[in-house]
Each structure stands twice: as C-alpha cells, then as structure tokens.
Amino acid sequence: MEQIPILKVGRCLLVSIQIDMHDKLALALQDDLTQRLVETRARGVLIDISALDLVDSFIGRMLSNIAAMARVLDAQTVVVGMRPQVAITLVELGLTLTGIQTALDVDRGLALVNRLIDAEGDDGAGGAH
Amino acid sequence: MAVSSISRTLDLTDKHHARLLTSWLESQVAAGSLRSGQIREDELKHQSQRFLQEFIDGLKSGDVDDITGASWNGARELLGEFSRSRALQGFTPSETATFIFSLKEPLFSLMREELKGNAQQLGEAIWTATKLIDKLGLYTAEIYQQNRDEIIKRQAHELLELSTPVVQLWDKVLALPLIGTLDSERTQTVMENLLNHIVKSGAEIAIIDITGVPTVDTLVAQHLIKTVSAARLMGADCIISGIRPQIAQTIVHLGLQLDVVSKATMADAFALALKRTGQFIGRVAAKPA
Numbered sequence: 001m002e003q004i005p006i007l008k009v010g011r012c013l014l015v016s017i018q019i020d021m022h023d024k025l026a027l028a029l030q031d032d033l034t035q036r037l038v039e040t041r042a043r044g045v046l047i048d049i050s051a052l053d054l055v056d057s058f059i060g061r062m063l064s065n066i067a068a069m070a071r072v073l074d075a076q077t078v079v080v081g082m083r084p085q086v087a088i089t090l091v092e093l094g095l096t097l098t099g100i101q102t103a104l105d106v107d108r109g110l111a112l113v114n115r116l117i118d119a120e121g122d123d124g125a126g127g128a129h
Numbered sequence: 130m131a132v133s134s135i136s137r138t139l140d141l142t143d144k145h146h147a148r149l150l151t152s153w154l155e156s157q158v159a160a161g162s163l164r165s166g167q168i169r170e171d172e173l174k175h176q177s178q179r180f181l182q183e184f185i186d187g188l189k190s191g192d193v194d195d196i197t198g199a200s201w202n203g204a205r206e207l208l209g210e211f212s213r214s215r216a217l218q219g220f221t222p223s224e225t226a227t228f229i230f231s232l233k234e235p236l237f238s239l240m241r242e243e244l245k246g247n248a249q250q251l252g253e254a255i256w257t258a259t260k261l262i263d264k265l266g267l268y269t270a271e272i273y274q275q276n277r278d279e280i281i282k283r284q285a286h287e288l289l290e291l292s293t294p295v296v297q298l299w300d301k302v303l304a305l306p307l308i309g310t311l312d313s314e315r316t317q318t319v320m321e322n323l324l325n326h327i328v329k330s331g332a333e334i335a336i337i338d339i340t341g342v343p344t345v346d347t348l349v350a351q352h353l354i355k356t357v358s359a360a361r362l363m364g365a366d367c368i369i370s371g372i373r374p375q376i377a378q379t380i381v382h383l384g385l386q387l388d389v390v391s392k393a394t395m396a397d398a399f400a401l402a403l404k405r406t407g408q409f410i411g412r413v414a415a416k417p418a
Contacts, residue, residue: 080364084324087362088317096358103364104331112364 004029006036012044012113013037013075014106018051026062033066037073044113045070048106050081060095067100076116078102080109142185145239150174150181152235160227167218176228180207184232193257196264205268212269216276225273229266233259293319295326302402303332303365304395308341316352320359327365334402335360338395340371350385357389366390366405370398 002025007014013036015029033045047063049055067077078101082090090097101116103109142149154177157163163170183204187193190200197205208229215225236258244251293315296304305323309315323335337356342349357367369391372380380387392398403410 079362082362082364084321084328084359084363087324087359088320090362091320091355091359097362102362104327104333105364108331108333108364 004032006032008036008040008042009046009110010114011042011117012046012110013040013042014046014048016048016051020054021059021062023058026058030062030066030069034069034073037070037075043075043117045075045077046106046109046113047077047079048081048109049079049086050083050105052086053083055082055086055090057093057095060090060093060097063097063100076101076113078109078113078116080104080106142181142188142236142239146181146185149235149239150178152238153177153181153232156231156234157228160231161224167220168215176207176211180204180211180229183207193261196261196268204265208265208269209272212273213276216273216280220273222270222273226266226270229262229269233262236262289315289318293322295322297326297330297332298336298399299403299406299408301331301333301406301408302399303327303330303335304338304399305335306338306341306371306395310343311349311352313352316355320356323356324359324363327360327363332365333406334366334368336368336370336395336398336402338371338398339369339376340373340395342376345376345379345385347383347385350380350383350387354387354389357387368392368398368401370395 002019004015004017004019004025007016013033015033017029019025021029036042037045045066047066049059049063052059063077063079070077079097080103082102101112103112154174157173157177158170163173187196187201187204190198192198192200195201211228212225215228237255240251240254240258244254292308294306296306298304303323303326305319307319311319326332327335337353339345339353345353353369357369360367367389369387369389370393372391372393390401392401
C-alpha cells in the first residue's frame, strides 16, 4: 500500500503529499503523523502540497484535522507550497482553511514554524535530543 | 410575375453594367463615402465593381427571395469582407450601409428610363430590386455589428490586462493598485495575477491599494476578501490601503467585516510591510561639514 513519508527536519516533521489522497490514505497519514509526533516530540508539522494540482473539500478537511491533532500534541502546523490555481479554487469553494498557517515554500515554512515555536517560549523537546 | 421582373432587372443591370457602375460610384461619392479619407477612390471602385459582378451573378440564379442561399454566396462573402474592413477602419454604421443602399438610386433611374410608359412592369421591377437590396443592406449591417462587438470584446479584454498590474515595491513586498470597479471576472484576473506574482517573486506581503476603486459595496468587499484569502493560502499576508474617508464610512454603514489590516495610505501600508518583513529604509545622515 502507498505510504506518505514523514521526515524529521530539526524540530519539525515534514510531510510531502505527492499522490492523490483518498480516505484510507488520509487516515493512515493521520495515524502515522500522530505516532511520529509522540515519538519524536517534534514541535512543528510542515505539510507540502506543492505537488497537488487539485485540493477539494476532503483534503481541506484532512488538513484542518491534522492541524487540530498536531495542536493537541503541542505542535504547530504550516501548509506550504499551495499552487495559485489551488488557492483560487479553495477560495471559490469557500474553504479558507482558517486556523492553519501557510507559507510559500518549505524554506519559509520552516522559518515560520521555528518562529511560532520560539514565540511559545518553552522548548519542550529539549529533553529528547 | 416575379420571374419577369427579375429577368428585367437582370437584363438591365447586365446590359448597362458600365453605366450603372459609374453612376453608382457617383452616388456613393455624393453620399460622402470618400469624405472621411478612410478609403481611396480606386479601392472603392474596385470593391463596387466586384460586388456588382456578384450581384448580377446572384440575379442570374433567379432566387431573389432568399439571399442566404448558395447562389448569393459570392455576394455575401464580398459584403462580409467589405463591412469587416470598414468596421476595423472605423466607418460609422450608416457609412457602411450606404455602400449597398446607394446602389438603389442609379438602378432605379435606369429602370425608369428603360421601362418608361410601362408602370406595371416598372413597379414590379423596383419592388424586386428594393427588397433584394434591403436584404443585402441588412446583412451588411449585421456583419458590421458582429465585427464591432468583436472589437469591443477584444478591447475589454485588453483593458482587463492593463488594469491589473502587480508591482514589486521592495524585497518580499508586492503592490496591487486596483483601478475601477471590481466585478467577478476582474477579481478572477486580479487574483490569478497576484498569486502568480507571489510565487514568482516569493513575496510575503501584498499591499492591495484601492484608491482607484470608486465604490466599495458588499460585492466588491466580498471580492477583496476572496483575494486576501487566496493570498493567505499561498502564505502571503495582505494589507489593504488607500481607503478614502467616504469608503471607510460606507464599509461601516454596510457592516462589512474585511478581517484584514487596512491602512489609509499606501505609504503607511508600505511602512508596515517593511516592519513585518524585518526591513528598514532610513534617511542618510548628513555628513558633518
């Protein structure tokens, strides 16, 4: 079965979605990601959707869910690399993904996550490294 | 009855081809076809000659009730070509229609001469010819209108492109000065343009300046919000600037929630953008003398 790789980069987990999402895959991703968040005590999640040229309400909800789950596990979620066409479609659909941070690319996303984590003050993952 | 009047018309036009052409040209000139200087005399003559030939060919088919038929293909093509070129050259509709309608006078006077003393036949022939020429004239006007519509459509499109520039103000800062009313089609273009520029330049802040937007109603506000949301999804923040006092009042009266940082002037917005992106512009200290 297909699997979406989750990479640890510094204090963050990087998820790059490059294949079409469907129910099962989304559930598996949520499983894997929460698992890895607990294991690594990462403080941030970067979801790269630059390879997706179609984001529908299903993926929109999945992103919101992941962000909420990460929030519970004390991690910041940033969605990066959304294509202009995708952004327009989402806005037309009325999905503005409120509550999710966004950034133009992985670089900026990483910087943003680090800023958000620093803004929270405590570097909770300290003991794990 | 109709057949005899057609053959009579045909007979006349065929026999007096050259004379008809000359007097037709004269009446066109008299109607002012050359006055604007948009078409040269020899060109007009050439066009008239070609059309007259097609007109005669059409008459020969004997089918004068339906100019959409195959026998009038040549005439229709020519008329289409002429009115297209006239529409492009900026002729008025009446000037364009005059080309065909001015054929009536010489044709009728020719008929009067030839059919002198036979009022019955003359009446029939004139009726046939006038019906035919009216139809051709209407066809010309239609083609002219179509072409004008196309020109207007193209200009609207060009205007759309011209009126949505995205300007790079500074590193990571874009400006989008909006001029004119925002409708949904323009919003779409503006949005696409802005988002593509955000990707290309890696901007983090986009300043949307609405100084040139005459009124902000609920629809315009909704379009602005859409643009801001789309930019946010791409990871860029928006600042709306250029809100005139009147517009500020309107926004409040309408109870609109823009949910975005807004500034009165572009300068204020730019200062905020610089601050947010951690950049600074300062005055060079004067060197001590």
